Structure formats: structure tokens, C-alpha cells
Amino acid sequence: MPTLILTRQDVSRLITMPETLKAVERAFTDYATGQASMPPKAYLTLEKGDFRAMPAAVPGAAGVKWINVHMGNTDKGLPSIMGIIIYSDPDTGYPLAIMDGTEITAYRTGAAAAIASKHLARKEALSLGLIGAGNQADTQLIAHLEYFRFEEIRVYDRSTEAATKFRERFAGNPVRITSLAEACGADIVCTLTPSRAPFLKRQWLKPGTHINAIGADAPGKQELEPDVLEAATVVVDDIYQSTHAGELNVLISTGLFSEKQIYGTLGELTSGRKPGRTTDDAITVFDSTGLAIQDIACARFIYEKALAQGAGHQFDFIRE
Known part of the structure; x- marks a missing residue:
């Protein structure tokens, strides 16, 4: 063999x-x-x-x-x-x-976020915000374009060069380099950083925003400020991984969030066991840790x- x-x-x-x-x-x-x-x-x-x-x-x-x-x-x-x-x-x-x-890894991570957006974002979502313009931003956009037709793609990166190169790679799409706050004001927001200090603020989000929290995939990492999760319907890829190494890990370890506040897993949505978005103005978060x-x-x-x-x-x- x-x-x-x-x-x-x-x-x-x-x-x-x-x-x-x-x-x-x-x-x-x-x-x-x-x-x-x-x-x-x-x-x-x-x-x-x-x-x-x-x-x-x-x-x-x-x-x-x-x-x-x-x-x-x-x-x-x-x-x-x-x-x-x-x-x-x-x-x-x-x-x-x-x-x-x-x-x-790059493709399946982008795919998981796009699947979450399909179930949790508003159907008429017209803008995508990408926080981080590295390789993962590429597959996030490619995957989301299978389900959505965006009028605007907002990208922010601390490196202007990285953001510019991303815009050049996707020159046929409506990509615009923006501030962090403006990128977070999109209909769908994907956070793609290795940050250990939360940066996404609740006041930057509009009603009905869906967030794919991708970057926090190890203990100690965190991208969203606590009041974002407190106000959101939270879906995870896996409860154990998310609570121990995902976006929720720091908040759970400090008692600012409870496992009981998790709405469900993405598999429960894809299998029809639980509904996805049920109201237009809800803030939704998908905590992606990446599953084998x-x-x-x-x-x-x-x-x-x-x-x-x-x-x-x-x-x-x-x-x-």
C-alpha cells in the first residue's frame, strides 16, 4: 500500500x-x-x-x-x-x-468563518471588515465571496504596506483601507490578529453586526473587549477549546464570562439543531479556535x- x-x-x-x-x-x-x-x-x-x-x-x-x-x-x-x-x-x-x-489551515479557517456568517450574519450584509491583512485575510474574503456580494470590503492592518498589498491582491473587488474603528463598523467583521490585548470596542459596532473572532486560538489571546461578548449571542466551534484557548478563555478564567452564556456550537447550527440569527439587530460572535x-x-x-x-x-x- x-x-x-x-x-x-x-x-x-x-x-x-x-x-x-x-x-x-x-x-x-x-x-x-x-x-x-x-x-x-x-x-x-x-x-x-x-x-x-x-x-x-x-x-x-x-x-x-x-x-x-x-x-x-x-x-x-x-x-x-x-x-x-x-x-x-x-x-x-x-x-x-x-x-x-x-x-x-488557511482555507478551512476561512471556510468556518464564512459558514458561521452564512448562519449568523444578516442576509443583506453588504460590507466586510478585515482586521489584519495577512494570508488569513485572503481566505476569509475568498470564502465569504461564495455567500455574499459585498459593496465594500474594509481592511485595517497596523502595517499600511500589508493593507496595500492585500488591496492589490484583490484589485477587482471594492477593497478600501480604513481605520480600525471604521473596519469594525462593517456588517461582518473578521478579527485576524495574534493580539493578547483586546482592541475591538462595543461602541464601534452597529446593530446586527456579526463578528468572526479568529485570532485568539491559544491561552492568553484576546481580541474583543468584554462588553462585546456580554452583549452578543456567542457561538463557538468547540466548547472545550473555546473556553480554554479561544476568545473566551481569558474572560472565563477571570470570571467575566460563563460557559452557560454560550448559545451553541456551529455544528448545532449547520445540523439544524438550533437556529442561527433570529433578529436583525442582535450582535453575534463566532469564536473560532480551529478544529482538527x-x-x-x-x-x-x-x-x-x-x-x-x-x-x-x-x-x-x-x-x-
């Missing part, structure tokens, strides 16, 4: 956002209905960064992602986030593929496409 090696270039050629959206939404539903399993991600924190081990199983597939976050890597010409996925046969444990997980089920669901369709197209390099992992 061969093992397939897929590089970042291989994965980039195989992955598409429509397929990612379909796979990720299915994974959330499977998780909510007990058809997928996933223990909490394990963190290894070092002086200059951290690693996360993320195992999961979805129907017909199992695997683990080993991913790092080293913010100083940009000075060394390396991505700040890199990942490897080991994709295994659930019946035998044989490693069917070892593939780059960096592009998968998303990665393995995407790895499954990428592996199947790679086999069909003859992509990658095959070798016998056991006998070579």
Missing part, C-alpha cells in the same frame, strides 16, 4: 474553496451528531513559538495535524504558521498520505483528488 507525499504546491493546486466549504460544513454537522470524534488539541509552548497536535476522525478518515505558530519566522523568510497532516486509513492505521497542512475535524475532512477530499489526478509522489512507507 503506497503512502502519498503532497507538498504545499500539490495541495495548492488541488484545494478549492467550494469543496472546502462543503467538507467543513459537513464536518461540523458530523461532529454535532456524533459521527466525528476529536480530542482537544494539545499545546507545546516554547520560547519562540508553540506547536499544536490535532487528531481527529470523520466518517471514512482519520489523521493528525502538527502545526506551529512562530511569529518571528517572517524575518527568516519562513511562514509564521506551518503544518503537516498525516492522513491514515481508519481500518488499518496505515499512513495513506503525508501532506502539507499550511494551505489547508476540519483539517481531516479537507485532507480526505484532497487525497482522493490527488489519487484521481496522479498528483504527488508515492512510496512504500513500511518497506522502503
Whole structure:
């Protein structure tokens, strides 16, 4: 039985956002209905960064992602986030593929936020605010454009150069570089920073705003001021991860927010177990920590496409 090696270039050629959206939404539903399993991600924190081990199983597939976050890597010409996925046969444990997980991480994170926006944002949302103009901003926009037609895309980054490059990458779209407060005044707001100090203020939000809180994915990280969450309907990807390492982790540890205040999980919305937005003026928040089920669901369709197209390099992992 061969093992397939897929590089970042291989994965980039195989992955598409429509397929990612379909796979990720299915994974959330499977998780909510007990058809997928996933223990909490394990963190290894070092002086200059951290690693996360993320195992999961979805129907017909199992695997683990080993991913790092080293913010100083940009000075060394390396991505700040890199990942490897080991994709295994659930019946035998044989490693069917070892593939780059960096592009998968970016795509599935953008997909999860767009799916949350589909269920929680106002249907007539016409503006998108992106706080942070790095690589994750790209897939956030690409994913949201599958569901929404924006009249305005507001982008803010502390680096004017990064914001300008983002606008150039999406020159065919109505992208405008704005202040932080103005970007937060959009119909849908995506926070995409590694901040450990909350910066998004309640007074910047208009009634009916939906927020995708993406950046807080490890203990101590926080992007939203406490009164934003206090006033919001809060949906999470996973209760354990969100309360221990997501946007909620600091507030829960200090007693400013309770797990009982969580409305539900995204899987409960995608499966129809709970409704999404029910009123036009509600503030809604999706706390995204990133789930291994998303990665393995995407790895499954990428592996199947790679086999069909003859992509990658095959070798016998056991006998070579």
C-alpha cells in the first residue's frame, strides 16, 4: 500500500474553496451528531513559538495535524504558521498520505468563518471588515465571496504596506483601507490578529453586526473587549477549546464570562439543531479556535483528488 507525499504546491493546486466549504460544513454537522470524534488539541509552548497536535476522525478518515505558530519566522523568510497532516486509513492505521497542512489551515479557517456568517450574519450584509491583512485575510474574503456580494470590503492592518498589498491582491473587488474603528463598523467583521490585548470596542459596532473572532486560538489571546461578548449571542466551534484557548478563555478564567452564556456550537447550527440569527439587530460572535475535524475532512477530499489526478509522489512507507 503506497503512502502519498503532497507538498504545499500539490495541495495548492488541488484545494478549492467550494469543496472546502462543503467538507467543513459537513464536518461540523458530523461532529454535532456524533459521527466525528476529536480530542482537544494539545499545546507545546516554547520560547519562540508553540506547536499544536490535532487528531481527529470523520466518517471514512482519520489523521493528525502538527502545526506551529512562530511569529518571528517572517524575518527568516519562513511562514509564521506551518503544518503537516498525516492522513491514515481508519481500518488499518496505515499512513495513506503525508501532506502539507499550511494551505489547508488557511482555507478551512476561512471556510468556518464564512459558514458561521452564512448562519449568523444578516442576509443583506453588504460590507466586510478585515482586521489584519495577512494570508488569513485572503481566505476569509475568498470564502465569504461564495455567500455574499459585498459593496465594500474594509481592511485595517497596523502595517499600511500589508493593507496595500492585500488591496492589490484583490484589485477587482471594492477593497478600501480604513481605520480600525471604521473596519469594525462593517456588517461582518473578521478579527485576524495574534493580539493578547483586546482592541475591538462595543461602541464601534452597529446593530446586527456579526463578528468572526479568529485570532485568539491559544491561552492568553484576546481580541474583543468584554462588553462585546456580554452583549452578543456567542457561538463557538468547540466548547472545550473555546473556553480554554479561544476568545473566551481569558474572560472565563477571570470570571467575566460563563460557559452557560454560550448559545451553541456551529455544528448545532449547520445540523439544524438550533437556529442561527433570529433578529436583525442582535450582535453575534463566532469564536473560532480551529478544529482538527476540519483539517481531516479537507485532507480526505484532497487525497482522493490527488489519487484521481496522479498528483504527488508515492512510496512504500513500511518497506522502503
